[in-house]
Amino acid sequence: MKSIGHTVNETHDPQLRSWVESANQPGTDFPIQNLPFGVFRSTSHSRPQLGVAIGDAVLDLRECVQAGLLDGLAAEMANACTAPTLNPLMALPCEQWSELRGRVSELLRVDSSPIVGSRSIMERVFVPMRDAELLLPAEIGDYSDFYASIHHATKVGAMFRPDNPLLPNYKYVPIGYHGRASSIVASGTPVRRPCGQTKDDIQELPTFGPSRRLDYELEVGIFVGPGNWQGEPIPIAEAERHIFGVCLVNDWSARDIQKWEYQPLGPFLSKSFATTISPWVVTMEALAPFRVPALVRPTGDPPPLDYLNDPSDRERGGIDVTLEVWLQTQPMRDRGIEPVRLSRSNLRDMYWTAAQLLTHHTSNGCNVRPGDLLASGTVSGPAKDSRGCLLELTSRGSDPLTLPSGEQRRFLENGDEVILRGYCEGPGFVRIGLGECRGTVLPASAPAY
Amino acid sequence: MKSIGHTVNETHDPQLRSWVESANQPGTDFPIQNLPFGVFRSTSHSRPQLGVAIGDAVLDLRECVQAGLLDGLAAEMANACTAPTLNPLMALPCEQWSELRGRVSELLRVDSSPIVGSRSIMERVFVPMRDAELLLPAEIGDYSDFYASIHHATKVGAMFRPDNPLLPNYKYVPIGYHGRASSIVASGTPVRRPCGQTKDDIQELPTFGPSRRLDYELEVGIFVGPGNWQGEPIPIAEAERHIFGVCLVNDWSARDIQKWEYQPLGPFLSKSFATTISPWVVTMEALAPFRVPALVRPTGDPPPLDYLNDPSDRERGGIDVTLEVWLQTQPMRDRGIEPVRLSRSNLRDMYWTAAQLLTHHTSNGCNVRPGDLLASGTVSGPAKDSRGCLLELTSRGSDPLTLPSGEQRRFLENGDEVILRGYCEGPGFVRIGLGECRGTVLPASAPAY
Numbered sequence: 004m005k006s007i008g009h010t011v012n013e014t015h016d017p018q019l020r021s022w023v024e025s026a027n028q029p030g031t032d033f034p035i036q037n038l039p040f041g042v043f044r045s046t047s048h049s050r051p052q053l054g055v056a057i058g059d060a061v062l063d064l065r066e067c068v069q070a071g072l073l074d075g076l077a078a079e080m081a082n083a084c085t086a087p088t089l090n091p092l093m094a095l096p097c098e099q100w101s102e103l104r105g106r107v108s109e110l111l112r113v114d115s116s117p118i119v120g121s122r123s124i125m126e127r128v129f130v131p132m133r134d135a136e137l138l139l140p141a142e143i144g145d146y147s148d149f150y151a152s153i154h155h156a157t158k159v160g161a162m163f164r165p166d167n168p169l170l171p172n173y174k175y176v177p178i179g180y181h182g183r184a185s186s187i188v189a190s191g192t193p194v195r196r197p198c199g200q201t202k203d204d205i206q207e208l209p210t211f212g213p214s215r216r217l218d219y220e221l222e223v224g225i226f227v228g229p230g231n232w233q234g235e236p237i238p239i240a241e242a243e244r245h246i247f248g249v250c251l252v253n254d255w256s257a258r259d260i261q262k263w264e265y266q267p268l269g270p271f272l273s274k275s276f277a278t279t280i281s282p283w284v285v286t287m288e289a290l291a292p293f294r295v296p297a298l299v300r301p302t303g304d305p306p307p308l309d310y311l312n313d314p315s316d317r318e319r320g321g322i323d324v325t326l327e328v329w330l331q332t333q334p335m336r337d338r339g340i341e342p343v344r345l346s347r348s349n350l351r352d353m354y355w356t357a358a359q360l361l362t363h364h365t366s367n368g369c370n371v372r373p374g375d376l377l378a379s380g381t382v383s384g385p386a387k388d389s390r391g392c393l394l395e396l397t398s399r400g401s402d403p404l405t406l407p408s409g410e411q412r413r414f415l416e417n418g419d420e421v422i423l424r425g426y427c428e429g430p431g432f433v434r435i436g437l438g439e440c441r442g443t444v445l446p447a448s449a450p451a452y
Numbered sequence: 453m454k455s456i457g458h459t460v461n462e463t464h465d466p467q468l469r470s471w472v473e474s475a476n477q478p479g480t481d482f483p484i485q486n487l488p489f490g491v492f493r494s495t496s497h498s499r500p501q502l503g504v505a506i507g508d509a510v511l512d513l514r515e516c517v518q519a520g521l522l523d524g525l526a527a528e529m530a531n532a533c534t535a536p537t538l539n540p541l542m543a544l545p546c547e548q549w550s551e552l553r554g555r556v557s558e559l560l561r562v563d564s565s566p567i568v569g570s571r572s573i574m575e576r577v578f579v580p581m582r583d584a585e586l587l588l589p590a591e592i593g594d595y596s597d598f599y600a601s602i603h604h605a606t607k608v609g610a611m612f613r614p615d616n617p618l619l620p621n622y623k624y625v626p627i628g629y630h631g632r633a634s635s636i637v638a639s640g641t642p643v644r645r646p647c648g649q650t651k652d653d654i655q656e657l658p659t660f661g662p663s664r665r666l667d668y669e670l671e672v673g674i675f676v677g678p679g680n681w682q683g684e685p686i687p688i689a690e691a692e693r694h695i696f697g698v699c700l701v702n703d704w705s706a707r708d709i710q711k712w713e714y715q716p717l718g719p720f721l722s723k724s725f726a727t728t729i730s731p732w733v734v735t736m737e738a739l740a741p742f743r744v745p746a747l748v749r750p751t752g753d754p755p756p757l758d759y760l761n762d763p764s765d766r767e768r769g770g771i772d773v774t775l776e777v778w779l780q781t782q783p784m785r786d787r788g789i790e791p792v793r794l795s796r797s798n799l800r801d802m803y804w805t806a807a808q809l810l811t812h813h814t815s816n817g818c819n820v821r822p823g824d825l826l827a828s829g830t831v832s833g834p835a836k837d838s839r840g841c842l843l844e845l846t847s848r849g850s851d852p853l854t855l856p857s858g859e860q861r862r863f864l865e866n867g868d869e870v871i872l873r874g875y876c877e878g879p880g881f882v883r884i885g886l887g888e889c890r891g892t893v894l895p896a897s898a899p900a901y
Contacts, residue, residue, distance in 0.1 A: 144593075145634050150717060160716070170715050175658050176649055180717040181630035181724065185594050185819050186682055195683035197816035200625055200757065209624045211757050211815070233635055233726065234644035234897060260816065266619050267609070268599060268629040269718020272816040275630065277682065308649065308660050366660070367646035367709065367721040368897070370634050448683060448817070 009097065009243060009287040014038070014108045017433050022113045023129075025058030032283075032426065032436025033057055035111050038104055039248070039283035039438070040089055043135040051087040051138055054130070055107050056283050056438070061135045062107065066128040072117065073106055089141045089284065093228045093247045094373035100228070100247065101288055137282035139189045140250070141226060141374035146187060146278065147364060148222070148254060148378045149179040153354040155383040158395045163262070174304050177311070177355040177363040179380075182254075183275035187376070190251075190281050190440045196417065196447040197276035199260035213447035214257035216400065217415040220381040221328050221391035221423055222252035223350050225357050226284055227375040234368040239313040242358035243287060245371070249322070249357075251281035251423045251440035252378045258394055258414070280376070281423070281440035289435060293427040295321040297356045310366055311359045320356030324437070325349055326382050326425045328391065333418030335408045342422055343407050345396060348382045348389040350425075417446045458546065458692060458736040463487070463557040466882045471562045472578075474507030481732075481875065481885025482506055484560050487553055488697070488732035488887070489538055492584040500536040500587055503579070504556055505732050505887070510584045511556065515577040521566065522555055538590045538733065542677045542696045543822035549677070549696065550737055586731035588638045589699070590675060590823035595636060595727070596813060597671070597703060597827045598628040602803040604832040607844045612711070623753050626760070626804040626812040628829075631703075632724035636825070639700075639730050639889045645866065645896040646725035648709035662896035663706035665849065666864040669830040670777050670840035670872055671701040672799050672886075674806050675733055676824040683817040688762040691807035692736060694820070698771070698806075700730035700872045700889035701827045707843055707863065729825070730872070730889035738884060742876035744770040746805045759815055760808045769805030773886070774798055775831050775874045777840065782867030784857045791871055792856050794845060797831045797838040799874075866895045 013019075014036065020027050021035040033039065033056040043054045043061055054061040064084040067073050073084065080099055083091035092100070109115055118124050150156050153173065160168035172178065188194070196217055202209035228247035231237050237245055254274060261273030297320035306312060313320075326349065331342035355363075360377055381391040390396045393414050397403055400413035415421070421444075425437035462468075463485065469476050470484040482488065482505040492503045492510055503510040513533040516522050522533065529548055532540035541549070558564055567573050599605055602622065609617035621627065637643070645666055651658035677696040680686050686694055703723060710722030746769035755761060762769075775798065780791035804812075809826050830840040839845045842863055846852055849862035864870070870893075874886035 145632060147720075163716070172649075172651075172658075172712055172715065175651075176713050178713070178717055178720075180720050181632055183594060183630055183818060184633070185821055185824070186817075188682070195817050198685070199816050200621075202621075202624075208754070209621070209757070211759050233637070234894075236647070236897075257816070263621055264625050264627070265716070265718075266621065267612070267714070267718070268627055269714075269716070271596075271627075271629050272813070272818065275813075275818040276816040305657070308658070310660050364721070364724075367648050367706070367725040368635075368644050369632060369721065369724040372634055375634070445683075448685075 009291045011291045014104055015292050015432060017431060020113045021057060021111045022119050023058045023060055023111060025060065031058055032438050034433050034435060035108060036433045037285060037289050037435035038107055039285040039289065040092065041140050041283045042088060042138045043130065044138060045130045045135050053084055053086065053089065056132065057111055059132050061130045061132055063128050063130060070124055070128060072110055072128065076103065076106065090374040093141065093226060097228060097244050100286060104286065104288055137189060139187065140282060140284050143184045143187055143374055143376045144372045146182040146184045146376045147179050148182045148380060149177055149360050150380040151177060151353040151355040151360065152380055152383045154352065154385055155381040155391060155395065158383065162394065162399050175308065177360050180269045182278065186275055187278045187280060190279055192279065192442065193445045194255055194277045194279065194442045195445045197257050197260065198447050199257060199272050200263055201259040202263045209263060214259055215414070216258035217444065218256045218258050218393045219328065219415065219421045220254040220256055221326055221346065221348065222254050222381060223324065223379045224250045224252040224280055225360065225377040226250065227371045227377065228373060230372040231365055231370055233370040236365045236368060237362055239311055239316055239358055239362040242361045245361060246287050246357055248284040248286040249290070249437065250284050251425050251437050253279040253421060253423055253440050253442055254378060255279065279440055279442040281438045283438045285435065285437050290322055290427065292432040293323045293429055294319040295323045295351050297321050298352060298354055307359065311362060316356055316358045320358055321351040323349065323351045323429065324425050324427050329422040329424065331420045332406060332408060332410055332416065334410060335406065338408060340407050345404065346388055346390055348384040348391055350379065350382055352384050353379060353382065415444050417444050419444050458740045460740045463553055464741050464881060466880060469562045470506060470560045471568050472507045472509055472560060474509065480507055481887050483882050483884060484557060485882045486734060486738050486884035487556055488734040488738065489541065490589050490732045491537060491587045492579065493587060494579045494584050502533055502535065502538065505581065506560055508581050510579045510581055512577050512579060519573055519576060521559055521577065525552065525555065539823040542590065542675060546677060546693050549735060553735065553737055586638060588636065589731060589733050592633045592636055592823055592825045593821045595631040595633045595825045596628050597631045597829060598626055598809050599829040600626060600802040600804040600809065601829055601832045603801065603834055604830040604840060604844065607832065611843065611848050624757065626809050628813070629718045631727065635724055636727045636729060639728055641728065641891065642894045643704055643726045643728065643891045644894045646706050646709065647896050648706060648721050649712055650708040651712045658712060663708055664863070665707035666893060667705045667707050667842045668777065668864065668870045669703040669705055670775055670795065670797065671703050671830060672773065672775070672828045673699045673701040673729055674809065674826040675699065676820045676826065677822060679821040680814050680819055682819040685814045685817060686811055688760055688765055688807055688811040691810045694810060695736050695806055697733040697735040698886065699733050700874050700886050702728040702870060702872055702889050702891055703827060704728065728889055728891040730887045732887045734884065734886050739771055739876065741881040742772045742878055743768040744772045744800050746770050747801060747803055756808065760811060765805055765807045769807055770800040772798065772800045772878060773874050773876050778871040778873065780869045781855060781857060781859055781865065783859060784855065787857060789856050794853065795837055795839055797833040797840055799828065799831055801833050802828060802831065864893050866893050868893050
């Protein structure tokens with residue numbers, strides 16, 4: 004059996020503490036055991052720079068290279084660390100990611116850092132996260148969105164096709180579709196309510212105007228590392244070596260536009276107006292302590308076809324990531340009411356693993372490139388409070404939520420801020436977080452004709 | 453009424469002749485009235501360069517700039533002409549494309565060229581097309597594929613949904629879906645037969661293996677010029693200012709994979725293994741003499757919704773481009789039999805215009821970027837010999853074609869070369885061509901597990 008590529012090592016040691024004090028606070032998303040990568044801009048550096056999140060600070064990798072703190076790494080790694088996107092780093096073999104992670108971990112350890120004591124170096128290589136503008140971590144060449152939660156697929160399927168909720172291909176094919184790369188935005192970017200054609204059951208003719216059924220979708224994004232050549236699929240046993248890490252994804256969806264447009268070629272404008280991702284990419288190595296067996300298929304379900312069936316993937320293909328959706332409306336902000344949690348689900352409940360998604364994607368010879376993004380599809384669980392979108396939570400709007408402000412929600416209103424959060428915790432390991440993925444809904448613009 | 457942006461002018465004058473003699477031959481795709489843009493590499497220049505096709509030669513725009521032949525153009529245009537892709541040129545306003553076209557036309561005219569007579573300049577700025585490797589003309593950020601032929605939609609719909617061929621949204625929504633940008637290849641690149649999951653009606657369970665129903669699709673690609681900001685749709689009256697030009701597209705399709713995977717999110721791996729495009733982008737200005745009214749909708753069809761309805765687009769939104777599919781099999785090559793024409797159709801028969809496709813695409817606020825590619829969908833006409841894919845031509849394989857070699861074809865076999873051609877002709881104007889889009893089918897690779 005081949006190794007799945009990313010294993011637990013000394014960088015995960017729960018005893019490790021950082022001299023960046025905020026990284027040692029319980030509940031931080033970014034302890035020294037995490038070390039996610041991202042891209043930021045600051046008042047001192049208007050050019051995008053690679054950074055590593057540590058507590059409430061960002062370690063500037065370019066400055067680290069220039070200060071000689073990463074001497075000894077291969078030249079291509081030094082180049083990757085000084086690039087304006089993560090793509091060159093993602094393109095390197097996973098062993099080199101691991102080496103960089105080890106070096107960064109050493110730099111930040113309370114007992115061994117050469118940085119401690121040098122105020123001038125500290126000022127050079129650290130930026131308080133509040134002073135950093137967090138950007139898209141990579142140039143995303145292609146974005147593909149899957150449908151890997153059988154709970155989501157079954158519930159939504161029942162709404163669109165009551166007689167035929169889960170189609171016969173679902174348990175064989177990791178269903179996915181191509182998404183829109185140009186409209187992926189970084190967390191915090193406001194999202195304008197889309198206009199589009201809609202036709203409800205009582206309308207005789209479709210009309211064009213602002214969507215009245217705007218929804219979020221709680222998803223996890225998978226960033227591709229080294230790509231493959233066109234015509235040369237990635238075998239499942241190799242797939243995780245091609246996965247750099249994960250982020251949170253809000254796949255905003257206009258349900259009324261979707262309903263009218265999606266037959267026969269799938270969702271298009273109901274999705275392409277905006278997709279928000281969280282800024283920090285948590286590496287597969289950071290996630291190693293939280294790997295779990297792939298979902299055990301219920302009795303009667305078929306096994307995956309051979310090209311998607313790997314013993315190592317069955318044993319460790321799942322990732323135990325708790326995922327949450329929070330909402331704060333404009334009236335809540337006005338009255339000082341904190342965001343309210345709408346749902347909590349877990350990535351481990353996916354019907355397909357990340358390796359299966361990537362292998363399936365390339366099984367026809369399609370080439371993926373470093374920085375390409377694959378998203379899980381809405382992560383829903385079996386329980387009502389684990390439904391990852393409003394379409395499910397409110398049963399298509401028929402069962403509205405009541406918020407702490409007394410407001411009701413069937414779908415999103417203007418001014419609503421949606422906040423996705425994710426974290427991993429488990430006995431014997433320090434909790435790590437995925438950070439946040441935020442977006443506030445702006446009113447539609449006036450029709451442009 | 454606003455102008456549609458591209459008008460007939462002196463560069464279309466049928467009296468114009470070039471001192472590049474091959475450009476004056478009847479039947480050439482690239483007379484001086486065409487001047488399409490592309491990207492090439494040659495033995496003398498391993499770096500990709502911008503070029504203009506003229507007869508059987510390529511005019512090297514970078515060398516023209518460096519030789520001072522384009523002096524006087526704006527600095528951003530000079531920069532665009534020396535870039536390795538068309539993207540920077542596409543990003544400029546259409547008035548600047550027109551200015552460049554005018555200058556290139558002057559350079560190549562028999563009566564006015566400063567090049568003639570200087571052998572050293574000629575050797576520097578021209579490359580015989582046979583010595584040029586023609587590359588992808590642009591870095592394609594996003595690729596979207598439409599379904600704009602009602603003849604194709606109706607015929608294919610009847611195969612997949614006999615009871616419901618043309619869905620109720622078709623005459624309102626320019627149906628489209630996101631395609632895969634990474635696997636778009638330049639004409640001449642061999643295409644490996646994809647593997648994938650298929651399940652025919654008599655199989656109880658799906659199997660994984662090489663597609664047995666590989667097809668081509670004859671399409672026209674539309675390259676986006678200047679983009680729009682996210683959240684700011686492009687009004688239909690402005691749309692053509694955002695279209696740089698067109699090319700031929702072969703949207704290779706694995707029909708058996710498509711049939712099993714496409715519900716409910718649309719085609720995915722059945723398309724993403726490869727898409728071939730022709731290397732020369734024929735500008736909207738070159739097409740100006742061949743503009744025709746948009747398709748007159750049959751009585752009883754609804755008018756387009758307001759955001760897709762523009763008087764100028766109705767009047768000149770169509771483009772009269774004859775499109776052909778040719779096939780040469782390995783046995784035909786072996787026996788010296790020329791390629792055979794399988795179909796001939798015309799872009800003017802599309803239900804939606806290029807402007808409508810682009811405006812619809814951005815109507816939800818989705819941003820397009822220079823170099824993005826929109827494809828028409830299979831261009832089929834009403835007649836049997838105007839069906840733009842084998843699925844239609846052979847009625848899903850039930851009515852095979854007989855080739856001049858005596859072979860039969862239901863779908864593509866290994867070794868088959870598909871050649872798409874396109875051209876415009878009309879009284880009072882010189883014929884211009886889109887060149888060719890070629891691809892030969894390679895056998896599937898061994899399954900990678």
